[in-house]
Amino acid sequence: MSKNNKSLFDDYKKFxxxxxxNPDNNVLDxxxxxxLAPTTLIPxxxxxxxx
Numbered sequence: 357m358s359k360n361n362k363s364l365f366d367d368y369k370k371f372x373x374x375x376x377x378n379p380d381n382n383v384l385d386x387x388x389x390x391x392l393a394p395t396t397l398i399p400x401x402x403x404x405x406x407x
Contacts, residue, residue, distance in 0.1 A: 367393055368395075371400060374386055
């Protein structure tokens with residue numbers, strides 16, 4: 357776990373930031389994040405599958 361990723365709440369906020377970058381686009385841009393923990397990556401994958 358990286359220094360910037362200390363709790364589940366931080367992971368959730370990271371998930372929200374990624375979704376807010378392009379809310380109407382089908383592409384999830386994760387290039388702004390250094391590290392994606394499974395607690396961030398799994399909800400992103402579920403969101404991508406639903407779209």
